[in-house]
Amino acid sequence: MSSSTVELYIYDLSRGMAATLSPMIIGKKIDGIWHTAIVVYGREYFFGSHGISSCNPRSTPLGEPLRVLKLGETQVPYSVFIDYINGLSDSTWAGSAYSLLHHNCNNFSEEIAQFLCGCSIPKYILDLPNEVLNSSLGPALPLLIGQLEKSARPVSEEQTRSREHSPDFEQLNSQIEEVRYRSLLLEERRKTIKEKLAKKDRKKEKKRKKLLSQGGAVPVDLEDVPMADGEVNGAESRVPSDQVLDLEEEERREEEEKKRAREPPIVYKELLDAKAEFDALLGLIDGKLSEEEQRSMEELQVYMIGDEGSWALSDGFLNFIGRLLHDKGLPVEVRVRTMNILAIAALKDDVILVLHQDRKDHVLMNYAFEIDRIAPEEQEALALFIVNMFENLSSSEWLMYISEWTYNNQQTSNIRVTTKVAVHSLLSDLPALQERGTAIIHNLACKEVFDDVAVELTMALLQYFSTKPNEEHLFRCMKALNKFVQISSQEVPQLIQMIGPDPRSFKGTSERVDQLIEQLSIKLR
Structure with a gap:
């Protein structure tokens, strides 16, 4: 699975003035009035009183960030991230939910960082509101910072918000995001093809050298082939389109293999x-x-x-x-x-x-x-x-x-x-x-759900066990329960012990159910 780098852009809204003036104004030094943004998939995402915005990196009026901090790598697909962002923009991170001291750009960066790569942004940035709240200026300083926050908005956005959207504006935005998504996929595909071609070249060269060192005959397809102008050393003699078709076929086979290998x-x-x-x-x-x-x-x-x-x-x-x-x-x-x-x-x-x-x-x-x-x-x-x-x-x-x-x-x-x-x-x-229902829960367990979902499904399974299910349904549910114990190793065992019934009460149903019960009993010890 391909990954994308997740970065935190750190800006000082005061442009250095906070560090100079804060000791005189509030009696303590504040290094900066921090504004942060998450940069991933080639875009800069941030939050303010206007809601969630995105733009090309470094294209806001704030210019260059004071610092760029690499938070990690994410394997979350771009399409999933966009769905996630769209959901947030309509709910907990709508513009109306903005609060300068309690629900701001830095809190947003923290949530996105946790979602993408399980990392936190620096604590000194998240602690800034407490510094403000404890200052001697009371509400005056937050009002000033609120004015500074507006400077983070892209100029084009301010212009857009000053006039009504055309009927096709949202559709156009959606189409732009779709084009960006497809461009990213295409770029990833080119990268994958390039890597696979290089890998095949390395294998071919290694095999050729091995045969030469052993004094054996080298097959024609492993012999050195004179290259045309512009060809890269080690490139195959076949035209690129043929190589790509071969790789696409190989990818299809790999995908089928992956599908067969997963839990059916x-x-x-x-x-x-x-x-x-x-x-x-x-x-x-x-x-x-x-x-x-x-x-x-x-x-x-x-x-x-x-x-x-x-x-x-x-x-x-x-x-x-x-x-x-x-x-x-x-x-x-x-x-x-x-x-x-x-x-x-x-x-x-x-x-x-x-x-x-x-x-x-x-x-x-x-x-x-x-x-x-x-x-x-x-x-x-x-x-x-x-x-x-x-x-x-x-x-x-x-x-x-x-x-x-x-x-x-x-x-x-x-x-x-x-x-x-x-x-x-x-x-x-x-x-x-x-x-x-037993089929859905079985399939969910094979996907390895989050802890809270595993707990909710476990409670349903324990209640269902009281109906004395048939062997097939019991097998599916015991299999799911084994998975949920692995996912939530504390809550699920506690639920089983508190609510019951004891899985061992179903012993003797069938050999395969007994095997699952034995595995579950080991995990519950």
Whole structure:
């Protein structure tokens, strides 16, 4: 997995005056009025009374930072980071939440640093508000610093905020971010190809030298080949496009190998027929769609029945899905058939491209958030969709996103919704829903969730054990419990001991369950 450097840019808003004047003004020396920003993925991110901003590094009116501190490396994908930032900008780090002394740019830098690489920014920067609060000037100094903070905003932003956004402004920003994301991916891909070509050259040269030292014949493909002008020493005689194709094929094989090597998820591939579900949905909504919605229905047919790629779906496709899921004027079966089709789509390799359309409106996860309020047949279809999302690495990672947004006055995120669906399904009285609940929890355990999620799922599992599950379901749950003990080595064992039942009470169910119970007993000692 490729990594990106995370840096902290440290600015002194007073431009050196704080160190000179503070002893005279407040009776103690303050080295600077600190403003910080996180620089990662080629952008500078910071927070102020205007909310979260980003710009090219060193392009704010503050100019060059006083210091640049390398915090570490991150392996968080750029797309995940952008989703995370977008979630923060709509919630805890909106401009209205800004507080100069308690919720400022430095607190923001601390949170982002922790998220990206688990590092903290220097303590003397975070302690600055206490120095201000304890000064003899009371509220006067914070007002001054507040004025200085405004100088950190990019000029272009001030100009933008002075006029109303055009209707296409947000869409343009989104497109710019998408282009930047694709550029980063392309750059990473070029870097990977270059590294792999160099690696193949080194292997080839090593093999050639070994054969020569042993006095053996050197195969033609290992012989020195005269190079054309501009070729790098050691380059292969094949044209670059051929080499790239070979490397792409090699990458595909590696990805398939990685997929086979991972813990296999539980999914349901043969449960539904795409054409039958589509025809049923079409019959239910025929004559109830606008012209634009009819086009979306045609796109869905091309994607699901024609088995074409996600390119067949327009940008507004998920708005159409949102109408089908949230329009209570439509019969329940419409929502069931829609979710069944999405459950089949979840098995497709490119479903992640469809999911990324939902970064702003959260159509799918807002619907999933309501699992405890929708009809039982809808719950089963929704749970099937979540289960099948684990088929592909990218879509399963999407379920784990932690970026927050507000829905019905509650803060939520993809992982919170996924956990809610898992717990609700597992503890349902419906056998089909319970079945899918055990599959979701099994798949989540294979992904190694955060501690708090492991604890919540453990509590649900312990409650579920009282229903005397069958062997298959018990196997899935014991397997998950073993994983959760590893993830949360203190809280989960305590829960098992306090709440029960003792896992050993299930001994004798089957040989494979007994093996899991034995492993769990060792960890609980």
